[in-house]
Amino acid sequence: MKQLCLVFSLMLITTLCSNLFAQNITGVWRGKINGSNTEIKLIKSGDNLVGVAYYYHNRNAFKRYSIKGHFDPATNSVIWWDEMLLEEKGKKGLLQISADPAAQLMVADFNCPGGEEMYLDGESSNRDNKSIRNGSVQLEKRKKPLFPDEWDFIIDNYLVGTNDPELIDSISNMGIGSKIPEEPSLDAVAIKPGTQKNDGTAPVVTAPASSTPAVTTPAVTTTIVSPPPTEKPDTVETQVVAAPAKPIPSVNETKFTTRKNVLQTVIPITAQTIELRFYDNAQVDGDSIALFLNGKLLFQHIRLTDQPYTIRLNADELGEDNELVMVAENLGSIPPNTSLMVAIVGDKRYEARLFANEQSSAMVRIMRPKPGEQ
Template sequence: MRSVIVVFLLSLIHCAVAQDITGIWRGHFSDNNRMNQILNIDDRYRFEVQIAQTDKKLQAITYSYKNTEFYAKASATGSINPKTGKVRVLELKIIEVRKGMNTMVCSMDCMLTWTKSGDEEFLEGTFVAMNTLDSSFCGRGTVFLRKEAISDFYKEPFVARKEKEIAKKLAAVNAVPKPIDTVQTKPAPVAKTKTAPVAKTSPKPATGTPAKKPATKEAAPIAKAAPPKKPETKLTPQEIEPISRPDTPKKTVVVSPGKSFSTNIPSVIKNRENEVTKTIIVKSNEVDLYIYDNGTIDHDTISVYLDNKLVVSHKMLSLEPIIVKVKLDTTNNYHEVVMVAENLGDIPPNTSLMVVKAGDQQYEVRISSTEQKNAVVIFKYAGD
């Protein structure tokens, strides 16, 4: 009965941790201005929200910025409905602002929905903005945010403290199974009482001391037999073989990764931070990558590296995909695709959408990279 109660409490703790949206959320918001759409003016602003969740209440800081034209930092509050995934973030006070002469400062009321796709989490929805001077209507639009590990600014102290609390809860979850083991080991004394008499009856037929010596000799080889089972020298990833440079046609690139990574690490990978965006396990050894601009076409340019080999060089993202066909080698089941931002386009950061097709499997990966940080997608080949 105790074990059932412990398992129930464990599930409650796990659910409480899983539903927490504490962390850094980065993306953009856009004003649905029809005149801007007619004139093809991109009104997308970069948007970062840092959240600390306590029960259903949220404490937050927001950052809104667009190149050097506008920057604002605001304190915010909010709430979450764990059942529906509905999230509200309401800006309360502008803390910092830098703007042009004719630019208004508005506070936003965001109505968002939390979703999860694989390992990625998203907040998407709409906002309404009010002028901070006279509470007049500023406009409305859409918001897109993705949970990230790193801030474009710095992690707020209240967010860091909350993340530590969550880490402690996770540690408690991992520690809960221990009492279950102790409950289950209570029947163990029965096994001990059975083995004890056997140990006592075995010396009785042995009348002389020589009978005890062979017993100890037999136990010794068993203890010595365990250490030889260390054939772990199979892990020899240092054996690196060069890979021939792949052909790179104009639109479609076909790449065979070979048996190992290139020994020559490009400086753009070595000197920038490389953040893993997603890890994908595929069952097909043929993988097709379709890379699009994620959102408004703003002249983002990228290069793509596969296992430290350049396969796409300085290509501009658009509605027409950049296609990379990867043929995986069954002798090596681990490969890294690195997306390098060659520029930030008209609206930073450099964002793209990668559609992955591997047999009957299909994934979508939203990618963000800067001139300081590359985005990495890892592929693991699991076989058919």
């Protein structure tokens, strides 16, 4: 009986702790990321997170980033990343507002040992290059910030009105005034790219396990004629050598390898199928894109319109950390190439606005939860 009560108590504590996290992920967290002193402010808006991160030596020497992320209360897991370098303050004062190659991506777990103690423990990697692993994430929730800013009012009043998504979006400058296309039907079936369904909507395609188009190069025949000897030859020897065929990269593959990939968003793998819908994010102006998955060409010559171009990915064919890259084939009549991507993962919906031009491509990381987090 005592053991049963103990098990019930542990289950109750776990449930209460999970609910507590769902309510209190919003707040100030301070500690170290990759060995650097760090303070972050996370604000929960639905399944999404926004906020700001400070990497600092002291209050007069720091880097300040806007951050975005996702929170899953079912697994108590959180993913967030440095979106934009807003401020770099030090001996030279305010420097720039720009992207930064030092930007990081963090994957962490919530720990609730009891009382008011709350921790984020995990790992960080380079935001735009998953192969570069940085260091550990060790943060603890705090009551007061070291760096006052515009998010403090939201955090202090979150439970009494400032949790309104429109108010949060107005501060994070996310999507104000952007019109999202109407929700398309989910009963679409997979058909070949470039064809139309009977109802006239845009095509839905299912990503194949391996879809890199085969590129063949005809063998080159080289004829080598021996120089005439000093004496009159009886015959002329001819040797035919077939040069090895080398794949010739397509125009889009060349663009993929020569342009910088910049992270736009992260999609957690929490369902068997991931459905991705691509729209023209602004005025339909002839934008055309190609999609690469983990370095391989998936689909190309996708013209963006106000109707979705839909692909479905099977989670069984994905790795732990995957990179989907949108390459701009052209910039349309109104540069840059902009796409609204809507991801449907189980009962969750994620949205991201992807930007690509002649210097950079838009990258989406599709990440699987670690074992034991599901």
